[in-house]
Amino acid sequence: MDALHRAFLDHLAQTSPQPLALDIVHAEGCWLTDRSGKRYLDLVAGLAVNNVGHRHPRVVQAIREQLDRYLHVIPYGEFIQEPQVRYAERLTGLLPDGLDSAYFVNSGTEAIEAAVKLAKRATGRTRLIGFRKSYHGSTHGSLSLTDNAAKRYRNLPLLPDVDHLTFNDIGELDRITNDTACVVVEPVQGDAGVRIPDQAWMQALRERCTSVGALLIFDEVQTGFGRTGKLFAFEHFGVVPDILVLGKALGGGLPMGAFISSRERMDLLTHDPVLGHITTFGGHPLPCVAGLAALEVLLEEDLIANAARMGEHFKQGLQHAAVEEVRGTGLMLAAELGDGDRVQRAVHGSLDQGVLGFWFLSCPTAFRIAPPLSITPDQVDQACAVLRSGCADQ
Numbered sequence: 357m358d359a360l361h362r363a364f365l366d367h368l369a370q371t372s373p374q375p376l377a378l379d380i381v382h383a384e385g386c387w388l389t390d391r392s393g394k395r396y397l398d399l400v401a402g403l404a405v406n407n408v409g410h411r412h413p414r415v416v417q418a419i420r421e422q423l424d425r426y427l428h429v430i431p432y433g434e435f436i437q438e439p440q441v442r443y444a445e446r447l448t449g450l451l452p453d454g455l456d457s458a459y460f461v462n463s464g465t466e467a468i469e470a471a472v473k474l475a476k477r478a479t480g481r482t483r484l485i486g487f488r489k490s491y492h493g494s495t496h497g498s499l500s501l502t503d504n505a506a507k508r509y510r511n512l513p514l515l516p517d518v519d520h521l522t523f524n525d526i527g528e529l530d531r532i533t534n535d536t537a538c539v540v541v542e543p544v545q546g547d548a549g550v551r552i553p554d555q556a557w558m559q560a561l562r563e564r565c566t567s568v569g570a571l572l573i574f575d576e577v578q579t580g581f582g583r584t585g586k587l588f589a590f591e592h593f594g595v596v597p598d599i600l601v602l603g604k605a606l607g608g609g610l611p612m613g614a615f616i617s618s619r620e621r622m623d624l625l626t627h628d629p630v631l632g633h634i635t636t637f638g639g640h641p642l643p644c645v646a647g648l649a650a651l652e653v654l655l656e657e658d659l660i661a662n663a664a665r666m667g668e669h670f671k672q673g674l675q676h677a678a679v680e681e682v683r684g685t686g687l688m689l690a691a692e693l694g695d696g697d698r699v700q701r702a703v704h705g706s707l708d709q710g711v712l713g714f715w716f717l718s719c720p721t722a723f724r725i726a727p728p729l730s731i732t733p734d735q736v737d738q739a740c741a742v743l744r745s746g747c748a749d750q
Contacts, residue, residue: 376707383410386728386735388712396712397739399727403714404546404578404688407605408653409728415608418649422641432460432638439644446648448616450587452596457622460614460639464577464603465493467613468540470633471599472497474617475538475571477624477632484515485532485539485570487523489718491547492540492575501540504547504718524553529564536570538599543589546578549719550683550690558593565598577603577613578688582654582729585664585686592685607643608650659729663687666731673740678747682725689725691743696720705746711739 361377378396382389386409388396401407408415422439429435444458461467476482486492486501493499499508500515508514521528523545532539539561545551565572574597579589583605586592590600598621603613625632654660663686670689671682680692693699699715702723706713714724723743727735 378707378712385409385411386731394710396707396710397727397735399711399713399725399739401726401728402609403604404583404726405604405607406609407581407583407729408608408650408657408659409730410609412608412650412653414653415646415649418608418645419610419642422645426641428637428640431634431636433634437639437641437644439641439648440639443644443648443651446651447614451600451616454596454598454618455600455616457619458614458616459622459625459633460612460644461633461635462611462638463493463613464575464601465495465498465613466635466638467577467601467603467615468492468498468501468573468575469495471573471601471615471617472501472538472540473633474599474615474621474625475573478571478621479537479569481535481537481570482517483533483535483537484518485536486518486520487541487545488520489523489545489548489551490520490540490542490575491545491718492542492577507717523548523551524557526557526560529560532561532564532568532570534568536565536568538571538573539565540573540575542575542579543593543595544579544584544685544688546688547716547718549692549716549722550688552683552685553593555593558595562595571598573597573599573601575601577601581605581651582660582663583686583688583726584684585660585667587654587660605650606647608646608648610640610643610646612640612643612647613638654729657730660686662731663729666727666729666733666736669733669736670725670740673736674743676744676747683722684725687725687727687729687731690716690719690722691725692722693747694721699723702743702746706742709742709745711742713743 379391380388381391448456488503490503492501500518503520580602600616606612667686674682680694683690703713
C-alpha cells in the first residue's frame, strides 16, 4: 500500500469497510485513468452525474471563463448573478407551466429538504408520504422519506408524521388524504434497482394528490437530464409535478441541486418569516455555468436520443443465461443477476478488465449501468463483452 492510499484510509472519513479505492488521475469522455495508466470504461458516470461525459470541452471552457470573473460573492438570493439567472431562465423555459421558478441549492438532498418545507408552508399541513424501497438522501428529512431500514435504524427517531406506501400500487393511494402536505416520489425508482411504474398508476397518483390538495413532488435527482431517454422522466407519463427536485447532472459535474415550482408558491419562502430557506453556497456561479453548458451540450449533441438507443443496445448485448433481466429505460439500467455475491464478483471482475460498474444499496442482486449519455455503440459492445465474460465465469 503506497503513502497516498494509506493517507486516504487514515485521514479521510470512509463510507464503507472496503472502498474500491481507485486512484484516478484523469477523466475524459467515458474513460477514467488511474495512476498506473490503466484505463476504465465508466458505466457509473459518478452515479448519474456526468451525463455529457467527463470534462466536456464546453463545460470546462465555461468554468474557466467564470473563474476569471468571480467566485462566491454573497449567500444565495441577494445579488443579481448572471450565471444563476441565465441557468434558471433556460431550465424553466424547458419545463411546463407551473414550474417557472427555480431555487438553486448545494445537493439533491438539500433540494428534497427545501421542497418538503415549501410543501408544508403552502398547504399548512404536516403529513409526508414517501414510498417503499425509495431513496431520497441521507439527511434527517430526506432519510425520513427514504424507505431503507438498514440506512435508517441508527438514526432514529426521524421526522414524525411520515408514511410509506407501496410503489406502483393503486390500491394504497387512498391513504393520501386531506391531511397530507406532500407526496414525494421518484418517477423511476433508482436505488431500488430501477423500477418503472405503470402510467395508469402515475396518473392516478397525480389525480389523488390534486383531489385532496396534497402537493406532488418528483425526485428527479437521478432521472433528470436525459438519463431515461427523455429530458425529464415525468415526460414518459404525461404527468407534471407541483415541485420538481433536481441534482446530480444539474451541475455539469459540479455539486448542485434545485427545486422548481410556481412563482406564486416559491414566493412563500420570502416572508412570514423571511429566509424561508437559505443557503450560503447554493447557486454558486461555477456549477451554474457548468450546468448550463452541459444542458446545451445535452440538447445540441442529441445525447438524449443516444441514451435511448444505447439503452436498447445494452439490453441486446447483455442477453446471457446468467442475466435474469435488464430493467430500465434509456441509460438508467439494472442487470439482474439474482444474487448479491454474484454482483460483487461481476463488479470486481469487470474492474480487473477495465470496466467500472457498481451495485445498488437497496437492490444488491443487480448490477448498475448508468454511463455517460455520450457512450458509443463500440463502447457498449466492449462493456457487454466484459460483463458477459464475467457472468460466464460464475
